[in-house]
Amino acid sequence: MSRPLNVGVVGVGNISGAYFKGTRPYEVIRVTACADLLADRSGRAAAEHGLRALSVDALLADKSIDIVLNLTIPAAHAQVNQAAIAAGKHVYCEKPFALNNADAAATLRAARAAGVRVGCAPDTFLGAGGQTARGLIDAGAIGQPVAAMAFFTCRGHERWHPAPEFYYKVGGGPMLDMGPYYITGLVNLLGPARAVIGSAVKSFPTRTITSEPLKGKVVDVEVNTHVAGNIEFANGAVATIVTSFDLWEATLPRIEVHGSEGSLSVPDPNHFMGPVKLFKAWTKQWEDIPLTHSDRVLRGIGVADLAAGVLGNRPHRASGELAAHVLEIMTAFDASQQSGRRIELKTTCTPPAPLPPGLPVGQLD
Numbered sequence: 001m002s003r004p005l006n007v008g009v010v011g012v013g014n015i016s017g018a019y020f021k022g023t024r025p026y027e028v029i030r031v032t033a034c035a036d037l038l039a040d041r042s043g044r045a046a047a048e049h050g051l052r053a054l055s056v057d058a059l060l061a062d063k064s065i066d067i068v069l070n071l072t073i074p075a076a077h078a079q080v081n082q083a084a085i086a087a088g089k090h091v092y093c094e095k096p097f098a099l100n101n102a103d104a105a106a107t108l109r110a111a112r113a114a115g116v117r118v119g120c121a122p123d124t125f126l127g128a129g130g131q132t133a134r135g136l137i138d139a140g141a142i143g144q145p146v147a148a149m150a151f152f153t154c155r156g157h158e159r160w161h162p163a164p165e166f167y168y169k170v171g172g173g174p175m176l177d178m179g180p181y182y183i184t185g186l187v188n189l190l191g192p193a194r195a196v197i198g199s200a201v202k203s204f205p206t207r208t209i210t211s212e213p214l215k216g217k218v219v220d221v222e223v224n225t226h227v228a229g230n231i232e233f234a235n236g237a238v239a240t241i242v243t244s245f246d247l248w249e250a251t252l253p254r255i256e257v258h259g260s261e262g263s264l265s266v267p268d269p270n271h272f273m274g275p276v277k278l279f280k281a282w283t284k285q286w287e288d289i290p291l292t293h294s295d296r297v298l299r300g301i302g303v304a305d306l307a308a309g310v311l312g313n314r315p316h317r318a319s320g321e322l323a324a325h326v327l328e329i330m331t332a333f334d335a336s337q338q339s340g341r342r343i344e345l346k347t348t349c350t351p352p353a354p355l356p357p358g359l360p361v362g363q364l365d
């Protein structure tokens with residue numbers, strides 16, 4: 001396999017534009033084709049970005065395509081991933097990795113058997129904010145991590161997303177939607193987790209869409225929309241997390257990590273930038289920490305890193321193993337709520353290697 005690796009996008013909806021733009025700086029990949037269940041969408045995206053528009057089957061059968069970039073809705077992720085693997089292709093998927101842990105495990109097993117790579121969003125932890133924070137923790141800037149806080153709250157995506165129904169169906173909800181950013185961010189900083197205790201509620205049985213073009217449509221809510229609890233990490237730190245589609249406003253931090261020697265304020269894990277702030281026990285002051293990595297990285301670095309891993313024969317960072325572990329953590333909140341018990345996790349992962357500091361955007365090693 002020679003560089004660049006050819007990427008075929010399956011699912012060209014709302015988020016696809018971010019990938020067409022964000023993958024451009026990376027010489028290890030070239031997006032060449034796209035497909036969607038809605039042929040007019042793939043036709044439009046192909047015309048706009050100079051790609052071939054194919055049917056999903058034709059894209060999977062196309063020998064020139066090395067990596068399938070799966071940007072479909074959550075309910076289709078595992079099925080499209082497994083179809084790509086069966087076609088002998090590497091696959092990188094939007095989050096969440098699957099709707100349940102069995103599908104995630106089956107995807108990993110199929111990839112191992114086929115000898116192909118699986119990657120999964122989010123890749124935001126590879127941005128300047130996440131990497132600068134990781135470097136500080138690895139260097140002992142806050143001493144031994146003991147606790148973390150992570151908060152995502154809003155009043156739901158039906159106020160802006162053009163097709164927001166999937167956020168309230170199985171596979172949606174604030175934990176599977178936004179938890180990947182926060183929990184992947186925490187695993188990047190603290191390593192794998194060992195247990196979860198959670199509470200989860202569906203505060204409102206229906207949602208009324210206020211965004212166009214579906215304004216006024218009422219959606220039945222299938223999932224819990226306020227999910228809270230604790231994650232116990234293998235290193236001993238306990239993270240408290242809230243993800244909610246039920247709150248109008250809040251004045252909470254995004255992520256904080258607290259250690260024996262200080263505290264770290266970590267920027268929004270849904271974005272790639274800063275600011276990163278450090279509180280040192282001995283100075284008793286917060287200070288702004290200069291970012292150690294490029295602040296021009298966008299969605300797409302994860303799939304580029306997968307390609308660089310294939311070409312350089314090294315592990316890729318936004319891996320299926322990491323995503324399956326994050327999925328098990330996320331689904332454990334509902335499992336804990338239903339069973340009234342603390343859930344011991346069965347999966348783990350090797351923490352993704354930090355990115356070398358100081359690289360220009362487009363370079364990964």
Ligand SMILES: NC(=O)c1ccc[n+]([C@@H]2O[C@H](COP(=O)([O-])OP(=O)(O)OC[C@H]3O[C@@H](n4cnc5c(N)ncnc54)[C@H](O)[C@@H]3O)[C@@H](O)[C@H]2O)c1
Pocket residue numbers: 010011012013014015016035036037038041056071072073074076080094095096163177
């Ligand atoms: N919209 C965002 O801001 C955003 C941000 C980050 C991540 N994501 C994630 O990206 C994924 C896609 O979200 P979106 O907002 O682009 O959704 P969307 O509904 O706008 O687009 C999804 C596209 O996939 C197509 N599709 C669905 N099933 C398919 C299948 N089996 N085969 C081929 N095409 C199929 C649909 O026709 C649609 O065009 C979701 O997992 C979401 O969580 C979205």
